[in-house]
Amino acid sequence: MSHPIEVEGLVRRFGDIVAVAGVDLVVKRGEIFGFLGPNGAGKTTVVRMLTTLLRPSAGVARVAGHDVVSAAGAVRRSIGVALQDAAIDPLMTGRELVRLQAVLHGIGRSEADRRGDVLLERVGLSAASHRRVGTYSGGMRRRLDLALALVHEPSVLFLDEPTTGLDPTSRMALWEEVRRLNREGTTVFLTTQYLEEADVLAGRIAIIDDGRIVREGDPKVLKAAVGHYRLQVTVAPHQLATARQVLDAFGDPRPSHDTTVAIGLRSGPATVSVALRALEDAGVPVEQVELDAPSLDDVFAEATGRRLEGSAIPDESGRE
Amino acid sequence: MTAPAVAPPSVFSWVPLALALGRRSLLGIWRIPAAMVPLLAMPIFFLVAFSGSFSSLLELPSFPTDNVVSWFAPFAIIQGSAFAGFGIGFATVRDIETGFYDRLLLSPGSRIALLVGPALATAARALVTATAVLMVALVMGARIPGGALGLVMVLLASMGTAVISAGWSLGLVFRMPNQRSGPILQLVIFVCTFLSTGTVPLADQIGWTEPLARLNPLTDVLALARQGFVGEVTWATTWPGLVALVGGLVVLWTWAATGIRKLTP
Amino acid sequence: MAAAVVGDRDVGLGARAVVEQVRALGLRSIRGTLRQPQVWLPGLLFPMFIAAVNTSAMGKAVEFLPGFDGVDSLLDFLLVASITQSVLFGGLAAGTDTTTDIQTGFFDRLLASPVSRTSILVGRLMGASVTGALQALVFIALYGAFGVRIAAGVPGGLLLVAYAMVLALVIGGFAALLALRTGSAEAVQNMFPLTFIVLFMSSAFFPTESMEGSYRSIASHNPLTWMVDGMRYQVIVGLDWSQAAMSLSWTAGLAVLAIFGANRALRARLRRAT
Numbered sequence: 102m103s104h105p106i107e108v109e110g111l112v113r114r115f116g117d118i119v120a121v122a123g124v125d126l127v128v129k130r131g132e133i134f135g136f137l138g139p140n141g142a143g144k145t146t147v148v149r150m151l152t153t154l155l156r157p158s159a160g161v162a163r164v165a166g167h168d169v170v171s172a173a174g175a176v177r178r179s180i181g182v183a184l185q186d187a188a189i190d191p192l193m194t195g196r197e198l199v200r201l202q203a204v205l206h207g208i209g210r211s212e213a214d215r216r217g218d219v220l221l222e223r224v225g226l227s228a229a230s231h232r233r234v235g236t237y238s239g240g241m242r243r244r245l246d247l248a249l250a251l252v253h254e255p256s257v258l259f260l261d262e263p264t265t266g267l268d269p270t271s272r273m274a275l276w277e278e279v280r281r282l283n284r285e286g287t288t289v290f291l292t293t294q295y296l297e298e299a300d301v302l303a304g305r306i307a308i309i310d311d312g313r314i315v316r317e318g319d320p321k322v323l324k325a326a327v328g329h330y331r332l333q334v335t336v337a338p339h340q341l342a343t344a345r346q347v348l349d350a351f352g353d354p355r356p357s358h359d360t361t362v363a364i365g366l367r368s369g370p371a372t373v374s375v376a377l378r379a380l381e382d383a384g385v386p387v388e389q390v391e392l393d394a395p396s397l398d399d400v401f402a403e404a405t406g407r408r409l410e411g412s413a414i415p416d417e418s419g420r421e
Numbered sequence: 422m423t424a425p426a427v428a429p430p431s432v433f434s435w436v437p438l439a440l441a442l443g444r445r446s447l448l449g450i451w452r453i454p455a456a457m458v459p460l461l462a463m464p465i466f467f468l469v470a471f472s473g474s475f476s477s478l479l480e481l482p483s484f485p486t487d488n489v490v491s492w493f494a495p496f497a498i499i500q501g502s503a504f505a506g507f508g509i510g511f512a513t514v515r516d517i518e519t520g521f522y523d524r525l526l527l528s529p530g531s532r533i534a535l536l537v538g539p540a541l542a543t544a545a546r547a548l549v550t551a552t553a554v555l556m557v558a559l560v561m562g563a564r565i566p567g568g569a570l571g572l573v574m575v576l577l578a579s580m581g582t583a584v585i586s587a588g589w590s591l592g593l594v595f596r597m598p599n600q601r602s603g604p605i606l607q608l609v610i611f612v613c614t615f616l617s618t619g620t621v622p623l624a625d626q627i628g629w630t631e632p633l634a635r636l637n638p639l640t641d642v643l644a645l646a647r648q649g650f651v652g653e654v655t656w657a658t659t660w661p662g663l664v665a666l667v668g669g670l671v672v673l674w675t676w677a678a679t680g681i682r683k684l685t686p
Numbered sequence: 687m688a689a690a691v692v693g694d695r696d697v698g699l700g701a702r703a704v705v706e707q708v709r710a711l712g713l714r715s716i717r718g719t720l721r722q723p724q725v726w727l728p729g730l731l732f733p734m735f736i737a738a739v740n741t742s743a744m745g746k747a748v749e750f751l752p753g754f755d756g757v758d759s760l761l762d763f764l765l766v767a768s769i770t771q772s773v774l775f776g777g778l779a780a781g782t783d784t785t786t787d788i789q790t791g792f793f794d795r796l797l798a799s800p801v802s803r804t805s806i807l808v809g810r811l812m813g814a815s816v817t818g819a820l821q822a823l824v825f826i827a828l829y830g831a832f833g834v835r836i837a838a839g840v841p842g843g844l845l846l847v848a849y850a851m852v853l854a855l856v857i858g859g860f861a862a863l864l865a866l867r868t869g870s871a872e873a874v875q876n877m878f879p880l881t882f883i884v885l886f887m888s889s890a891f892f893p894t895e896s897m898e899g900s901y902r903s904i905a906s907h908n909p910l911t912w913m914v915d916g917m918r919y920q921v922i923v924g925l926d927w928s929q930a931a932m933s934l935s936w937t938a939g940l941a942v943l944a945i946f947g948a949n950r951a952l953r954a955r956l957r958r959a960t
C-alpha cells in the first residue's frame with residue numbers, strides 16, 4: 102500500500118515569486134512528520150497544496166493514496182486540517198461549529214452530536230461549547246480548531262503551526278494531544294518554526310528554506326551529523342588572539358561576540374577539560390565557559406548558513 | 422489506522438450542507454441585527470427620497486399611475502434585493518480573507534452546496550427587505566391594484582434579482598478574493614439598477630439611457646415587479662420578466678460555478 | 687479662521703513659521719488625496735453618473751414640471767448639485783485621512799514636534815478647500831463641454847469656486863471633528879449616508895416647487911437648499927449678489943461652526959495626549 106503522503110517535484114509560483122521550488126517528500130504511515138522552516142519558507146504553501154486548497158504549479162502529490170488535483174474530493178475525505186490562522190467564525194458557538202464541520206463531511210446529525218461531545222470533552226471545551234467563539238482565548242480557539250479537524254476521524258492530520266502564539270502550558274497540552282492521536286494511528290504532518298517542537302514531537306523532520314528542502318531525516322541523526330558541541334569561552338580582550346590560537350587545535354571556529362571565542366568541539370564534550378587546561382597552560386585565564394549541545398538550529402545553520410533567529414523558545418538551550 | 426468514518430461519495434448529499442450554510446448566513450443577521458440595517462435602511466431611504474424628490478415626475482405623459490409610492494416601491498425593493506446579493510458576496514470575501522472559507526472548501530462533497538447555501542440565504546434576506554419596504558410603502562399610501570398576484574410577482578422578482586446578484590457577486594469574489602472586489606460589485610449593481618426604468622418609463626426618457634434601459638433585462642424584471650402596483654397582472658408583462666430572471670440566473674450562476682473551480686483543484 | 691489652540695504659546699513660533707507649516711501640511715493633505723484615486727475618483731464619477739442618468743432619464747421634466755423656469759437642460763440645473771455632492775464626498779474622504787493619521791501615529795508625531803497646533807487643523811482644512819476648488823473647476827469645465835453655460839459668466843464661475851472652497855471647509859471641519867473625537871474611520875464614513883440624505887432632502891436634484899407635502903417643507907427649510915439655490919441662480923438666471931450672499935453666508939456660517947467644533951475636538955485630544 103502507498104504512503105499517506107507522497108510528493109514529487111512540487112512547485113508553486115505566485116507571479117514571479119517561487120514560494121515552493123521543487124519539494125520531494127514521503128511521509129510514512131503512523132509518523133509524526135515535522136516540517137520546519139523560518140517565516141516565508143513555504144510551509145503553508147506546501148500544506149495548502151497537500152490539502153487541495155491550492156493548485157500546484159508543477160509536480161505531483163498524493164495524499165492517502167489519492168492525487169491532490171485529480172482526486173481532490175477523495176483526499177479531502179481522508180484528511181483533517183488545522184490551518185495556521187485558526188479560521189473560526191466568531192459569531193458561532195463551539196458546538197455550532199462542530200455541527201457545521203460534521204455536515205461539511207456528510208455526517209448525520211445524531212452522530213455529529215455524539216462525536217462533537219466526545220471531541221469537545223477531549224480538548225477541554227465542553228463547558229465553553231455554548232459560548233460564541235469570539236469570546237474564546239487564542240488557546241481555546243486552537244483546541245477547537247483541532248477538534249474540528251478530527252470530527253470525521255481522518256487518517257492523515259495536517260497541522261500548520263499549531264502552537265504559534267500559545268503559552269507554554271497550552272503548548273505542552275497540545276503536544277500531548279498530538280502524541281495521543283498519533284498513538285491511535287493518525288499520521289501527522291506538522292509545520293513549525295519552533296526547533297523544540299520539531300525536536301520533541303517529530304519522528305522525522307524536513308527543513309525547508311526558501312521553498313526548498315535542505316535537510317530531511319531523524320532529528321537525532323541530523324544533529325549527530327552536524328555533531329559538534331559548541332564551546333565558548335570569555336577571556337580578557339588582549340588575550341583573544343592567544344585563546345583563539347590555543348582552541349584552534351580542538352575544533353573549527355564558530356561565530357561569537359567581541360570578548361569570546363567559540364569553536365565546534367571536534368571530539369565531543371569529554372575534551373572540554375583538556376581544552377580548558379590548554380588555555381590555562383598558555384596563561385589565558387578563562388572568565389566564563391559555555392557548552393551547548395548540537396541543536397536543530399545547528400543543522401539549519403549548517404544547511405543554510407543562517408540561524409533560525411528569534412524563533413527559538415526561550416528556555417530551549419542545551420536540550421539533547 | 423482509523424476506520425473510514427464517512428459515507429461513500431454516492432450517498433453524500435449536498436442538501437444538508439446547503440441548508441447548514443444558508444442557516445449560517447442568516448445567523449449573522451440574527452446575532453448582529455445591526456447588520457440588517459443597511460439592507461433595510463437603504464431601500465427605505467430610496468423609497469422615501471425618490472417619492473419625495475421626484476413626485477412631480479408622474480405628471481410626465483407616459484407614467485401608468487398617479488401614485489408616486491406605488492411607482493417607486495417596486496424599484497426600491499428590486500434595488501434593495503440586488504444589494505442583498507452583494508451582501509452575500511461581501512460576506513464571502515470576509516470568509517475567504519479570514520480563512521473560514523478554507524474550511525468549507527475542505528469539504529469532500531460537491532461544490533453545489535457552497536453555491537446553493539448562499540443562494541438560499543440571499544433569497545431569504547431579500548424577502549425580509551421586500552417585506553419591510555412593502556410595509557413602509559403601504560403606510561406611505563401605496564396601492565396594489567394587482568392584489569395578491571401582484572404581491573407574488575414583486576416577491577418573485579425580488580428573490581430572483583437577489584439570487585442573480587449573488588451569482589454575479591460570488592463569481593467575481595471567487596476570481597478576485599479580496600476587498601477590492603467590493604467597489605466593483607457595488608458599481609455594477611448600481612449602474613444596472615439605475616440604467617433601467619426604475620425612475621422613468623422608457624417613453625419619457627430622452628437621452629442615452631433610453632436604449633440602454635431598453636436592453637437591460639432588469640427593465641423586464643422591474644415591469645414584472647411593478648405590474649401589480651400600477652394595474653392588473655398580465656401574462657404579457659409577466660413572461661418577459663420571467664425569461665429575464667431565468668436567463669440571468671443561468672448566466673450568472675454559471676459564472677459563479679466556474680469561479681469556484683478557480684479557487685481550488 | 688481657526689483660533690489659536692493650546693500649545694502655541696509654549697512653542698512660541700513666529701507667524702512666518704506657522705504659515706510655512708500650514709502650507710506644508712496643506713500640501714501633504716492634497717498630495718495624500720491625489721495619490722489615492724480610489725478615494726477621490728468615486729467622488730467625481732458618482733455625481734457625474736447621477737447627473738448624466740438624470741439628465742437623460744428625467745430630462746423631460748424641464749419642459750413639463752414647475753420649478754425649471756429658464757432651464758434648458760437638466761444638466762444646467764444639476765451643475766451645482768454635482769459640485770456640492772462631490773465636495774461633500776471628497777471632504778469625508780479627507781476626514782478618514784485624519785483617522786488614519788491618528789491610527790498610524792503620524793498625528794502623535796506631529797504633536798511631539800514643535801509644529802504649531804493651529805497649523806495641524808488649518809493645514810488640513812486648507813488642503814480640503816483647495817481640493818474643493820479643483821472639483822468645482824472640473825465640473826464647470828466638463829459640463830461646459832456638454833453645453834452648460836453659466837449665465838453669470840466668469841464672476842458666476844468664480845462664485846461657484848468660492849462656494850466649493852467654503853463648503854469643503856464645512857464638511858472638512860465636521861469630518862475632522864468626528865475623526866478627532868472618535869479616531870475611527872468608520873464613524874466618519876457613517877456620515878456618508880447622512881450627506882446623501884441631506885442632499886436628497888434639498889433642492890439639489892429637483893426643485894422644491896415640484897415637491898409635495900411635508901417632504902417639500904423639509905426640503906425648503908434645509909439650509910442646503912438655500913446654499914444650492916443661491917448658486918444655481920448664477921448658473922440659470924444671471925449674476926445676482928443678494929442670491930450669492932445668501933448662499934455664501936449660510937455656507938460660511940456652517941463652516942465657522944464646523945471649524946469651531948473641530949478646534950474644540952483638537953483641544954480635547956491634546957489634553958488627553960498630555
Ligand SMILES: Nc1ncnc2c1ncn2[C@@H]1O[C@H](COP(=O)(O)OP(=O)(O)OP(=O)(O)O)[C@@H](O)[C@H]1O
Binds near residue numbers: 139144145146185
Ligand atoms: N497568495 C500568495 N500570493 C503571493 N505570494 C504568496 C502567497 N502565498 C504565499 N506567498 C509567498 O510565498 C512565500 C511562502 O509563503 P508561506 O506562507 O508558504 O510561508 P510559511 O513558511 O508558511 O511562513 P510563515 O512561517 O510565516 O507562516 C512567501 O514569500 C509568501 O510571501
Ligand SMILES: [Mg+2]
Binds near residue numbers: 144145146185261262
Ligand atoms: Mg505559514
